[in-house]
Amino acid sequence: DTGVSQNPRHKITKRGQNVTFRCDPISEHNRLYWYRQTLGQGPEFLTYFQNEAQLEKSRLLSDRFSAERPKGSFSTLEIQRTEQGDSAMYLCASSLGDSTEAFFGQGTRLTVV
Amino acid sequence: QKEVEQDPGPLSVPEGAIVSLNCTYSNSAFQYFMWYRQYSRKGPELLMYTYSSGNKEDGRFTAQVDKSSKYISLFIRDSQPSDSATYLCAMSASSEKLVFGKGMKLTVNP
Numbered sequence: 456d457t458g459v460s461q462n463p464r465h466k467i468t469k470r471g472q473n474v475t476f477r478c479d480p481i482s483e484h485n486r487l488y489w490y491r492q493t494l495g496q497g498p499e500f501l502t503y504f505q506n507e508a509q510l511e512k513s514r515l516l517s518d519r520f521s522a523e524r525p526k527g528s529f530s531t532l533e534i535q536r537t538e539q540g541d542s543a544m545y546l547c548a549s550s551l552g553d554s555t556e557a558f559f560g561q562g563t564r565l566t567v568v
Numbered sequence: 569q570k571e572v573e574q575d576p577g578p579l580s581v582p583e584g585a586i587v588s589l590n591c592t593y594s595n596s597a598f599q600y601f602m603w604y605r606q607y608s609r610k611g612p613e614l615l616m617y618t619y620s621s622g623n624k625e626d627g628r629f630t631a632q633v634d635k636s637s638k639y640i641s642l643f644i645r646d647s648q649p650s651d652s653a654t655y656l657c658a659m660s661a662s663s664e665k666l667v668f669g670k671g672m673k674l675t676v677n678p
Binding site: 461488498499503511513546555558560561562 | 572574576600602604609610611612613614617656658660662664665666667668669670671
């Protein structure tokens, strides 16, 4: 499978716990994006990387959220001290060069109980 | 006013119907326009990609962009039950972040 891969697919966590998600982009795609999608809404931009550099962060990305892309390959998104409002689908996408044709993974569904 | 407006539906049509999905936007800087299809509990799948104004056709799908009216459309001809999904419009001012509509849930009945 050469698409965008996200792990885990589902995560249930207790409020206050930390969680980390992983995204493996399409090989050779230099841009990697994180979006969040809640029920009945379209995806909302969180942050994006060009290679290993994090170039933009949305105001939605509070201090509890941190994303990394070491070596410009896979990326991780960590949420510290999770809250019930963090329950959502977290989507990763990648694109090549300056193209806006972004290809999405299957997402990680987070449920905070 | 949100940057991208999309009627969330739902929309139900019989098999074989022509489906028209639309989005309006307010940011005149948008120049890249996309349509994604999303099945339940799956990630969005890129359907159509258009740069600036004009039409683009791919099989049963046609995307139209009217920048003067800030209006984009997706037409599905000869709709099939397998087309039942949520359709999301997305747009960008540059080759960076996408701004999505809420998504329109489409059901095609056999």
